[in-house]
Amino acid sequence: MKIGVIKAYMLKEFKDLIRSRMIFLVYIMPTLILVMFGYGIKLEVKHSRLIILDHDKSELSYTLINRFEHSKYFNTKVLDITENEALRMIKAAKADIILIIPQSFEKRIFHKDKTEIGAFIDGAFPLRAMTMQSYVQGVVYSMIRDLMERYHIRIKKIEINYRNLFNQSLRDENAIVPGLIGLVLLVAPAILAALLIVKEKEKGTIFNFYSSPVKKSDFLIAKLTPVFLLHSVNIFILLLWALYLFKVPFRGEFWIYWLTSEIYILISLSIGLLVSIVTNRQIVAVILTVIITVIPGFLYSGILMPISSMSKEAYIEAHLFPVMYYNHIIYDTFLIGQGFEAQKNLLYLLILIFYAALLFIIGSALLKKELK
Amino acid sequence: MRIFGTVFFKELLIFLRSIGLVAVVLYSFTIDVYIAGEGIEVKPKNVSVGYVDYSNSILPQKILSHLHPPEFKKPKPFTSQKELSQAIFNKEILVGLVFESDFEKSLLTDGKTKLNILLDSTAAAQSYITLYYLQNIVMRFVPQKEGFELKTHKLFNQNADTHMFISFSEFISVLTLIGVILSAAVFVKEKEEGTWDIMLLMPVDSKIIILAKAFSQVFIIICASILSMGYVVLTIFNTPFNGSFLDFFMLTLLYSLTLAGIGLFIASVSKDIMQVAQISILIMMPLIFLSGAWTPIYSMHPLLQKLSLLSPLRYYIEGSESVVFRGTATVDLLQYYIPLAIIGTALFIFGFKKIGRLF
Numbered sequence: 001m002k003i004g005v006i007k008a009y010m011l012k013e014f015k016d017l018i019r020s021r022m023i024f025l026v027y028i029m030p031t032l033i034l035v036m037f038g039y040g041i042k043l044e045v046k047h048s049r050l051i052i053l054d055h056d057k058s059e060l061s062y063t064l065i066n067r068f069e070h071s072k073y074f075n076t077k078v079l080d081i082t083e084n085e086a087l088r089m090i091k092a093a094k095a096d097i098i099l100i101i102p103q104s105f106e107k108r109i110f111h112k113d114k115t116e117i118g119a120f121i122d123g124a125f126p127l128r129a130m131t132m133q134s135y136v137q138g139v140v141y142s143m144i145r146d147l148m149e150r151y152h153i154r155i156k157k158i159e160i161n162y163r164n165l166f167n168q169s170l171r172d173e174n175a176i177v178p179g180l181i182g183l184v185l186l187v188a189p190a191i192l193a194a195l196l197i198v199k200e201k202e203k204g205t206i207f208n209f210y211s212s213p214v215k216k217s218d219f220l221i222a223k224l225t226p227v228f229l230l231h232s233v234n235i236f237i238l239l240l241w242a243l244y245l246f247k248v249p250f251r252g253e254f255w256i257y258w259l260t261s262e263i264y265i266l267i268s269l270s271i272g273l274l275v276s277i278v279t280n281r282q283i284v285a286v287i288l289t290v291i292i293t294v295i296p297g298f299l300y301s302g303i304l305m306p307i308s309s310m311s312k313e314a315y316i317e318a319h320l321f322p323v324m325y326y327n328h329i330i331y332d333t334f335l336i337g338q339g340f341e342a343q344k345n346l347l348y349l350l351i352l353i354f355y356a357a358l359l360f361i362i363g364s365a366l367l368k369k370e371l372k
Numbered sequence: 373m374r375i376f377g378t379v380f381f382k383e384l385l386i387f388l389r390s391i392g393l394v395a396v397v398l399y400s401f402t403i404d405v406y407i408a409g410e411g412i413e414v415k416p417k418n419v420s421v422g423y424v425d426y427s428n429s430i431l432p433q434k435i436l437s438h439l440h441p442p443e444f445k446k447p448k449p450f451t452s453q454k455e456l457s458q459a460i461f462n463k464e465i466l467v468g469l470v471f472e473s474d475f476e477k478s479l480l481t482d483g484k485t486k487l488n489i490l491l492d493s494t495a496a497a498q499s500y501i502t503l504y505y506l507q508n509i510v511m512r513f514v515p516q517k518e519g520f521e522l523k524t525h526k527l528f529n530q531n532a533d534t535h536m537f538i539s540f541s542e543f544i545s546v547l548t549l550i551g552v553i554l555s556a557a558v559f560v561k562e563k564e565e566g567t568w569d570i571m572l573l574m575p576v577d578s579k580i581i582i583l584a585k586a587f588s589q590v591f592i593i594i595c596a597s598i599l600s601m602g603y604v605v606l607t608i609f610n611t612p613f614n615g616s617f618l619d620f621f622m623l624t625l626l627y628s629l630t631l632a633g634i635g636l637f638i639a640s641v642s643k644d645i646m647q648v649a650q651i652s653i654l655i656m657m658p659l660i661f662l663s664g665a666w667t668p669i670y671s672m673h674p675l676l677q678k679l680s681l682l683s684p685l686r687y688y689i690e691g692s693e694s695v696v697f698r699g700t701a702t703v704d705l706l707q708y709y710i711p712l713a714i715i716g717t718a719l720f721i722f723g724f725k726k727i728g729r730l731f
Contacts, residue, residue, distance in 0.1 A: 025650045032654075036661045047670050075670070090527060092704040093690055116523050123526035124697040126534045128668065133524050134504045140522045161486045162503060165460060167493035175494055195646065202645075282645045283557050284392040287550075291400065295407055306466055306498060309418040309445070328463065331494050336461060344462050 001221075005214055009222030013196065017226065026192060026230050027237065030184040034238055038177050038246050045131050048096045050074040051086055058106035060147075067143055068099075073135045087120070096122045097132055109147075166335040173246040178334045181238050182264075182327040183297040189231045189265050191289045193272025196223050198285040201276075209369070216369050224269050231268075235261040242334070251337030256329065256345075263352050264326045268293070270359035277366050296321040302331070322355045375576050376584045383558060383588035397554075397592070400546045401600040409539025409609050419502050421447040422456050422465040429476035435487075436469075438509045457490065466492050467502055528614065528697045536611035540696065543600050544689060545660070547593065551628055552656060555589040555635030556648045559727055564644050578728050586632045586724075593628045614699025620692060623708065627688040630716035636723025659683045664690065684719070687712040 017023050050068060054061050068076045074097075079086070089095040100118040108115035119136050123129040167174045200206040209219055235258060242248045250257075272289060279285045300307070300318040307318050307328075318324045325348040332338055332345055340346045388394060421444050425432045436447045448465065450456040459465040468490035479485040489506065491499040562568035572578045601620075605611050613620075638651045662676065663685035669677055680686050691708030694700040 020646060022646065022650070025653075029650075029653060032657055036657050039661075045668060048668070049670060087527075088704070091694065091698045091700045092707070093694055093698070093700075119522065119524040121524060121526050122698070123528045124537070124693050125668075126526075126537050129526045130501060133526065134501070136524065137504075137522060162489035162491055164491050164493035164499065165457075199646070279392060281390070281392060283553065283649075284396055286645075286649045287396045287400070287553070291396075291404060295404065299407075302463075302494070305417075306420075306463065306492070306494075308420040308464055308466055309498065311418060331463075335494055338461060342462060 001215065001218060006218050006222045006225075009214070009218070010226055013222065013226045017230075022192075022195075023230075026188070027234065030188050030234050030238060031241060033184050033187075034177065034180050034241055035245070037180050038173060038241075045128050045135075046073055047075045048073060048128075048132050048135075049094070050076045050097045050099060050136075051089065051095045052076060052078045052099045052101065053081070053083065053086060054078055054101045055103045056101045056105040060106035060109060061101045064101065064140070064143055067139050071135070071139060073132075090120070090122050093122075096128075097136065099136065166331075174248050174335060177242045177246045177248050178330045179301045179327055181242065181261075182301055182323055182330055183294070184238065185231070185234070185261060185264055186268050186271075186297045186323060186326075187290065187293045188234065189227055189268040190272035190275065190293050191286060192231070193224060193227045193269045194275040194279070194285045194289050195272075195282060196227065197273070197276035198279055198282050201280050202282050216364070216367060219369075220273075220364055220367070224273070227269055227272075228265060231265050232262060235265070248334055250334055252333030253337075253339050254333075256339055257333045260326060260329045260333075260349060260352065263349070263356050264322070266356040267322050267352065267359060270356065270363045273363035273367070274359065277363065297323050300324050301327050322352060325349075325351050325355075376580050379581050379584035380588045380591075383585055384592070387588070387592055397550060397596055400550055401543070401596040402604055404546060405539050405542045405600055405604045406608060408542035409535045409604070417442055418445050419443060419467060419498060420445045420465050421467045421469065422450050422459055423447050423469040423471065424450050424453050424456050425471045426473040427471045427475040427477075428473075429471075431476040431479065432469075432471040435509065443505060460490060460492050463492065463494075466498065467506075528612075528699075536605065536609040537697075539605050539609050540611065540693075543597075543605055544685075544692070546600070547597055547624075547627075548631065548656065548660070548685060549652075550596070551589075551593045551631035552635045552638065552652050553648065554592065555586055555632040556638040556642070556652065557645060558585050558589055559636070559639035560642055560645055560648050563639070572728070579724075582636075582724060582728055586636060586720075589635070590625075590628045590632050593631070594625060597624055597628075611696065613696055615695035616702070619702055619705055620695045623688060623691050623695065623705075623712070626709070626712045626716050627684065630684045630688075630712065630719055633716060633719030633721075633723045636727050637719065638723075640723060640726035640729075659685050662686065663688075681711070682715070684712055684715045687715075 017026070052065055052068065054065065065076065065078055068074050083098070083100065086095065086098045090098065098118075098120040100120070102115060102117070105115055105117070107113075117140060119133070119140075121129045121132050121136070197206075200209065239250075239257065243250055271293060275285055275289050275292070279288060299305075299314075300321050300323050302324065307315065307324055310318060328348050329345050329352075332342070338345065340349075418441070421436075421439055423432070423436060439447055447469075448459075450459065450468075453470055456465065456468045456470070460468055470488040470490065472486065472488065475485055475487070487510065489503070491503060493499040559568065562571060571581055574581075606613060634655065638648055638655065642648050642651055662680040662683040664672075664680060669680055669686065672680065687708040691705060691712070694705065694708070
């Protein structure tokens, strides 16, 4: 190992990154992804466009309409159109929900006759539809309950007393942003590491390395250290965004976050290294890296689906990817704060170290200093 | 016309010869779409439930018997609340129910009782919908006022099946990403090799070359889209196709042309593939962000709503969703056709002019 060679090589890589303005990509892309997704993914649906067809026009139906009008979740319009016209508005994406109050609704309610309100929800976007459905049910049922209480109808009831642990106000940001850090730190270093090597392959300058006395280990250190150092800064940048822009609480210890993230970056680098071995063109390297990191990064991150609720195969697959282990620790440091008092966190950290070592060894063993 | 054909087929041939690229395109349009559709599900499913029963009565068991597959896993008993919360902290359990010792008694004597629920709300979507499920179960449990009913129907997708929706969205993202990168790469590759200036200097009309190159990539994208839509989204996930296929095809064609326009622009400002990747990400992210794919447009900030009018993706997503899921008639689709055509043409002409300039 020659320190001089490594230094010169690294200096060249840094200069290259700055001159080709890749440095912007290194710092802008992770921030951009975090900000876009952090703001972009909203599970709450506000101002959904509700159309009420009131065939009853009674006091009770006006009370109901009034309740919808005062809810921030709906932009309510009461229209005097036929049901088919309303349906056509949904089809043209001009409305999301139609609520039909039948004739003599009030009368039947007070006579305890059977009656029903129909709610038709645009199901083209299933999650949005389910959320809207629960909002509609909430408004309608709470009105009926108040009505019964006003007339002193005693009913047996079970009250639900729930506590949201870790994320008391059910903020979307708290649930999503830590997971996004796990995604970004998996994708970005991998792309950069893969590109630094594949670039030389595509331009043909890799032959300098093949034919020079530079050792394989020197080459790897020189190529991967800049990526590692540059992305280590991102660990802090992303943390600052999470804390000050998204106001995610940080209940754990900082050094755990830092240490785990550094190890995680090593894993990502090694994935990039593996990609650079199988590809010869930069474009293929970019797309391949994105595909093998983004999909598991999202699927097994716990953002969309908790690991504990996965089906058997998905549960096993999730344990094969490093994302899950990292995110478990990250969510702990942000929202729970148990640290290494919980043995599971410690175990997961060891697994991450094992992953980093394994992938790096495979990668460096497969990198050949010769023409195929 | 002959020149057009030659360049067109030359590009197709080059594409087919680079096996890596073909593999990546095929993978993204088929397997990737399949994995996303199969794997991602946002409905509460298999939710792991744990409970502590201090009351030793029948009612808790009756309530628990309503928590069954596919939404819930079999509830797991714990002996103390401490153990239960430890399991929640370790993310083994998502929802914990605690029945106090006077749970059933108070219902019988006072007419009301309390059920304590602990939710791991790091998975906000699941815990929110799980809570709402539980409320419904409990509500059904105690006899309600007879007669009244709220009937909700989710049009076009009664079971809120997310597989077909997510596979379809993944298809759109893949189409956008690959579409832009392919059409930019086909020009930038020549720039990198230094042959692009020669192409423009040849006695052949450079417009024809540019058109042929751009259309060859549009053709590849359209073929891949048909494969992806026809085979993966419609066949494997059984997505009902409620509209007319011609409408969908026309929308996709217009959209691919728009993408080619963006690709041309990116190609004209970048020197190598690396820059293409950077600039495409910088351009595509806002486009996707403003498209309403994640946040419904009407929930956005009013300023962003105005800005989103410029995103071609917005029209394509709304339009194609309308065709596929809502089965919208062609007349009502004009609101997507017209802006998409305008933006597409503008972008295409702009990129076309810019790439055709020699200096």
